[in-house]
Amino acid sequence: MERSERTREHILQRAAGVFNRQGFSGASMADIMEATGLQKGGIYWHFGSKEQLALEAFDYAVDQANAQLAAALEHRTHALDRLSAVVEAFVEHLANPRLPGGCAVMNTAIESDDGNVALRERARAAMVDLLRAVEGIIAEGQERGEIRAEADARQTATVVVASAEGALAISRLFGDHTPMDQVVTHLRWVIDTQLRP
Amino acid sequence: MERSERTREHILQRAAGVFNRQGFSGASMADIMEATGLQKGGIYWHFGSKEQLALEAFDYAVDQANAQLAAALEHRTHALDRLSAVVEAFVEHLANPRLPGGCAVMNTAIESDDGNVALRERARAAMVDLLRAVEGIIAEGQERGEIRAEADARQTATVVVASAEGALAISRLFGDHTPMDQVVTHLRWVIDTQLRP
């Protein structure tokens, strides 16, 4: 990777953290200058505007989260194991976040509720991807007979993601992992008693 | 109610909506001027700063939500009915919000993650109140034999609130009430099969 590309990546990584903590409107270019150690010119050479940077930083954050999820899914073949890994990924996201500030998709969904349509659209797409991924795990499991056929794959995926996202936010609000643990316990119970054939 | 008090209430109501949609840093005093129809002088007469206004507007929003919840609980005596009413209140909050922008507690929790400690503290307190309220409904139900004694009141409360909040955010992101419906279906099933004695 050439020098320029490394700088660009460096900016994205730091900017992703800043935006994830402070939000798009709460973060200033000065914050990003400080976080990156670059001057304005250096940043604007790589990105055309604050919004453009935010969009790419969001993608960066989602990629990071997806990579973390992929790592958790690696070597898990059984659908119930894979589903548990998804839940564990949320726990990991709370305990050892790659980027500070919680779930970028949720944060962006809530902040871009009003204004930024481009960011909102990306958050939507990322959320769809997440839901589809979980749904796919369940559906595949059903096809392979690892998960009860009567289960509603899509609904279950929504329940898993919604409750995990909610628990993540609440745990972060309190600075206490207990809420997340409680929800995870519930989800594990759902997996064991409702999905297992 | 005197004229001054009416104006103050009017500002709070409009500002609560603006802040709930745009967030604290995303909302400008100009936005609030437009929403209230007042000029700066009028707003600053009632509230010393943007932050002070935001704090009181958050309280206003929480009061509204609590009132909506209280209305849903009215005339419900059986614990399972009351618990269902809580879930219904989230559906109502999505379908017919008193204030636009979703759940003020969740929004504030996520946005104030970084900066505003005063807002964050209020969000914490409001979330505690909500969790405690749901937990209380369950605990009371257990005392009265309306809810299975083996259930974990606190954990169940967390699951209900976390999944409902998550579903609310996701439904709002998609502009589609399906995710909320799916989670509600799940919660109703939990209530019927796990809590009912």
Added chain:
Amino acid sequence: MERSERTREHILQRAAGVFNRQGFSGASMADIMEATGLQKGGIYWHFGSKEQLALEAFDYAVDQANAQLAAALEHRTHALDRLSAVVEAFVEHLANPRLPGGCAVMNTAIESDDGNVALRERARAAMVDLLRAVEGIIAEGQERGEIRAEADARQTATVVVASAEGALAISRLFGDHTPMDQVVTHLRWVIDTQLRP
């Protein structure tokens, strides 16, 4: 004196102090509201504008200073005594000011240097009055043979006033009456050795 007149006087007294300490542009109507204990409406009922109030407050301050000077001159008949009394009045103005903030004429002269022409004109007139008064004391003394005829009444008056005003400002800057004492010592020596026949 009727109630309205008393209020008006009260405002003038407090406003004179505020303006003398903070200057015209440095003082806000809020400062004067606080100093007077009145609300805006009350002040504006008596005075048409901040500038109008400042003008009258300046006159009030000058009247106070003149009264203090007149009191010092009372019962002094000999010109040298009267001249000494003028000098003493400056010392008194430093030690026990009727209004805080130093000499209103000097303060206004320096602050209104740029903008406020009306205030500047009043400061000019007040300074002329002061110089003329001192000159008159010396000239009368010369007519009565109490002061050496060769002395230049106008020049001496300027020296007395300029050095006393300068000393007052310097002493106030340092919060130390020594500079004033040193100048007074000098002026007393001038009176004794140069003016006494």
Added chain:
Amino acid sequence: MERSERTREHILQRAAGVFNRQGFSGASMADIMEATGLQKGGIYWHFGSKEQLALEAFDYAVDQANAQLAAALEHRTHALDRLSAVVEAFVEHLANPRLPGGCAVMNTAIESDDGNVALRERARAAMVDLLRAVEGIIAEGQERGEIRAEADARQTATVVVASAEGALAISRLFGDHTPMDQVVTHLRWVIDTQLRP
């Protein structure tokens, strides 16, 4: 001198004039923008705040005055000549000011009487420097036998500075150099008759 340094110096020079005429609270950043021909971004790039700019502008003004005084003292070796040069410097300051608005030390002393403690402290230091300089000239003269040993160096310095400052202010108030001339005549007479051995 690089471009940036030139701009910074340019801002200081113009701002010093604006502050000296209008005072700290009477001058707005818009005034300084107009005087410098720069926009806010340019000014705030060099100075962090209005106060920071005012502080440095005050230092600039004092440096200018000191340079003018130093120039007047150049080639003067005899203490009485040097003392006369100090007095002449005040006359020059009135007739051909390097910065408009009179003596920055006196102006700042009087305006910062109330609020700005940082400015006040700088005015104090500058006044101390001036008094010490004049006192030093006299004391050196006494050591060299050029000035009568009985003279009180410190007191004489105070008298010279106080009367010159007072005369400067009064002359500026009237727009007439006569008061300054009268005081200078007096000071020359003091020098000739009281200090000359």
Added chain:
DNA sequence: ACCGACGGGACCGCCCGTTGTT
């Protein structure tokens, strides 16, 4: 005769983005 409430504008500081320079 005075207060409470509000309008509208000016204030300082920070913002995002651009440009000359290296």
Added chain:
DNA sequence: AACAACGGGCGGTCCCGTCGGT
């Protein structure tokens, strides 16, 4: 490829003044 310097505008806050009420 990046920095230093600057333009122009919006941000929240405070300002002076007015007007309805009492």
